[in-house]
Amino acid sequence: MYTQLQLRDSTRPPVNVATLGRMKEQGEKIAAITCYDASYAALVDASGADVVLVGDSLGMVIQGHDTTVPVTLEHIIYHCRAVSRGLLRPFLMADMPFMTYTSREQALNNAVRLMQEGGAKMVKLEGGAGQVQIVEFLASHDIAVCAHLGLRPQSVHKTGGFRVQGREEAAAEQMRRDAKALQDAGADVVPLECVPSTLGAQITAELHVPVIGIGAGPDTDGQILVLYDVLDITPGRKPRFVQNFMQGHDSPLAALEAYAQAVKTRTYPAPEHCF
Numbered sequence: 001m002y003t004q005l006q007l008r009d010s011t012r013p014p015v016n017v018a019t020l021g022r023m024k025e026q027g028e029k030i031a032a033i034t035c036y037d038a039s040y041a042a043l044v045d046a047s048g049a050d051v052v053l054v055g056d057s058l059g060m061v062i063q064g065h066d067t068t069v070p071v072t073l074e075h076i077i078y079h080c081r082a083v084s085r086g087l088l089r090p091f092l093m094a095d096m097p098f099m100t101y102t103s104r105e106q107a108l109n110n111a112v113r114l115m116q117e118g119g120a121k122m123v124k125l126e127g128g129a130g131q132v133q134i135v136e137f138l139a140s141h142d143i144a145v146c147a148h149l150g151l152r153p154q155s156v157h158k159t160g161g162f163r164v165q166g167r168e169e170a171a172a173e174q175m176r177r178d179a180k181a182l183q184d185a186g187a188d189v190v191p192l193e194c195v196p197s198t199l200g201a202q203i204t205a206e207l208h209v210p211v212i213g214i215g216a217g218p219d220t221d222g223q224i225l226v227l228y229d230v231l232d233i234t235p236g237r238k239p240r241f242v243q244n245f246m247q248g249h250d251s252p253l254a255a256l257e258a259y260a261q262a263v264k265t266r267t268y269p270a271p272e273h274c275f
């Protein structure tokens with residue numbers, strides 16, 4: 001029974017939480033990327049990426065909203081199902097959308113739906129000290145949890161926009177405490193968005209679980225980017241940390257391979273992508 005997952009593609013066994021932990025221990029960078037459909041999922045799988053996130057960024061890049069706030073659980077389940085059909089090796093994470101984890105019971109019910117209906121292996125919520133009990137509850141039910149810190153897009157209407165977080169000493173200290181508390185509550189991965197590189201490096205060194213950065217400098221255990229940014233599909237002004245990997249490549253697969261390689265060989269992010 002247990003061999004089935006391994007045999008699906010025996011030269012490339014599926015990534016799981018233990019694989020990610022081992023990669024951190026051994027200093028092997030984790031290449032992560034968002035994805036929203038089965039065709040791109042197959043390319044992302046072939047590119048060598050380790051982790052795929054069905055992010056609520058789909059509200060912006062697929063649905064055309066200004067924020068991720070309008071995204072619902074049904075939207076994520078729909079896209080997650082499609083992505084899961086295109087993947088063999090990468091570990092599939094799904095975002096818990098805005099207001100889908102306001103109580104422990106609601107979070108558990110919704111996490112179960114993402115896993116059973118969407119095929120997700122890990123759920124991601126936007127963390128902070130306020131989410132410690134939710135993370136603890138999900139972890140106590142053996143659900144793999146990812147707690148997103150730094151810039152939290154679901155909170156932009158409260159925090160005042162898409163800005164670098166943790167620049168001031170007090171905010172940086174608070175983020176370090178939150179990261180530790182979320183890890184102690186059972187978070188298995190901590191994505192860190194838009195923070196100064198020094199803070200990214202500090203939090204990565206202080207946690208034993210993998211930290212995956214997006215605009216958090218070169219020293220996190222891995223990097224994640226939005227697929228449509230990597231492929232230069234997103235219109236308009238790009239965040240500083242984005243690199244267009246289509247430049248110099250003649251196909252989406254070549255660009256995705258270049259992204260995964262650049263993360264693995266530490267050539268991305270370069271100093272110009274950092275805060």
Ligand code: KIV
Nearest residue numbers: 034055056057214224
């Ligand atoms: O929703 C998303 O795509 C994300 C990544 C940017 C980390 O949360």
